[in-house]
Amino acid sequence: MAMLKFKINRFNPDDERRGHYAQEYELDVPKGYTVLDCLNDIKWKQDGTLSFRRSCRSGICGSCAMTINGVNNLACETQALALKSAVITIEPLRGYPVVKDLVVSLDPIVRGLMAVKPYMINKTPPPTDQERLQSPEDRERLEGLYECILCGSCTSACPSFWADKEYIGPHAFLKAYRFVADSRDEDARAHLEALDDKHGLWRCHTIFNCVEACPKDLNPTRAIAELKKELVKGKMG
Amino acid sequence: MNYRETMTSGGALLWFFQRITGVYLAAILLIHVINLHVLIGGEVTFAAIAERVATPMWKTLNISFLIIALFHGLYGMWVVFEDYIHKGWMRVLVYSVIAAIAVVFTIFGTLTMITFQHGG
Ligand code: SF4
Ligand code: FES
Numbered sequence: 373m374a375m376l377k378f379k380i381n382r383f384n385p386d387d388e389r390r391g392h393y394a395q396e397y398e399l400d401v402p403k404g405y406t407v408l409d410c411l412n413d414i415k416w417k418q419d420g421t422l423s424f425r426r427s428c429r430s431g432i433c434g435s436c437a438m439t440i441n442g443v444n445n446l447a448c449e450t451q452a453l454a455l456k457s458a459v460i461t462i463e464p465l466r467g468y469p470v471v472k473d474l475v476v477s478l479d480p481i482v483r484g485l486m487a488v489k490p491y492m493i494n495k496t497p498p499p500t501d502q503e504r505l506q507s508p509e510d511r512e513r514l515e516g517l518y519e520c521i522l523c524g525s526c527t528s529a530c531p532s533f534w535a536d537k538e539y540i541g542p543h544a545f546l547k548a549y550r551f552v553a554d555s556r557d558e559d560a561r562a563h564l565e566a567l568d569d570k571h572g573l574w575r576c577h578t579i580f581n582c583v584e585a586c587p588k589d590l591n592p593t594r595a596i597a598e599l600k601k602e603l604v605k606g607k608m609g
Numbered sequence: 610m611n612y613r614e615t616m617t618s619g620g621a622l623l624w625f626f627q628r629i630t631g632v633y634l635a636a637i638l639l640i641h642v643i644n645l646h647v648l649i650g651g652e653v654t655f656a657a658i659a660e661r662v663a664t665p666m667w668k669t670l671n672i673s674f675l676i677i678a679l680f681h682g683l684y685g686m687w688v689v690f691e692d693y694i695h696k697g698w699m700r701v702l703v704y705s706v707i708a709a710i711a712v713v714f715t716i717f718g719t720l721t722m723i724t725f726q727h728g729g
Pocket of ligand 1: 519585588590
């Protein structure tokens with residue numbers, strides 16, 4: 373148990389004149405509480421108007437991504453006491469329009485995602501057992517790519533995205549490469565098509581913020597490098 | 610395709626070319642330094658440099674260095690500007706300034722190299 377202060381960035385669309393402001397709450401935090409547990413506790417017992425997103429509370433849905441002590445992370449996967457700070461600052465993910473308090477609009481990342489056709493394209497009917505088989509080696513290539521939960525932490529941390537809100541974004545590049553690298557996908561070109569664009573791959577300057585921000589320890593920058601190679605190879609015939 | 614699109618879309622081959630020219634520039638720079646400070650040795654005087662620069666081989670090498678360095682540097686600058694400038698007319702303006710710098714420096718630099726003579 374430890375008494376911690378939570379400094380939470382708030383915004384109410386019905387009171388736009390007030391703008392964004394920080395509100396402080398105090399909470400006796402038991403051992404084992406995640407930041408999401410703390411937020412729930414505050415919402416349920418102290419202030420019902422506090423808004424944030426959560427769903428799975430086990431690091432799978434990506435809803436609870438927020439900026440905790442300046443670092444993008446999943447609230448449900450962050451142990452409050454492990455942060456070792458008496459004051460925990462919580463802000464909505466940067467770079468996205470704030471809907472209310474810690475809830476941001478993820479429209480910009482959905483746009484980028486859709487541009488890369490984030491689904492398997494395979495026109496051949498599956499074999500009779502309904503399963504498309506893959507060799508263990510081919511499956512291996514998807515490690516570090518398929519685990520993305522689309523929390524938006526990476527793109528929120530990306531300076532290229534800050535400068536260009538139509539930038540496709542590291543989350544979408546990682547997803548594009550997840551299908552380009554998949555032996556079962558038949559149309560790499562369809563996923564690559566949108567990338568050679570002024571809002572596309574060439575706006576990435578290898579800053580690595582996405583790698584640092586990803587709560588799942590994925591590496592969008594590596595995926596981007598692979599995609600750049602694919603595009604150049606494609607251009608050279 | 611309007612000319613704004615021409616300046617902004619694509620970029621795969623330019624990105625690749627930027628990598629190749631980067632390697633080329635590093636190599637030439639190394640050759641320059643080794644040649645000047647290791648192979649020639651001794652005192653670095655105008656006469657020593659001028660004699661080298663006046664040979665056709667070095668003229669060619671220097672002109673290629675000039676053109677490729679200008680391309681590499683100015684295209685790099687354009688990419689940086691492109692990140693932050695989204696207004697059509699501003700892009701055209703910045704692009705034109707960069708292109709003008711490229712043309713002027715290429716002409717003057719190349720002329721200087723071609724006409725350079727030593728001891729003549
Ligand atoms: S790559 Fe990581 S940070 Fe980006 S959306 Fe996927 S899980 Fe989140
Ligand atoms: S609530 Fe689903 S990832 Fe945190």
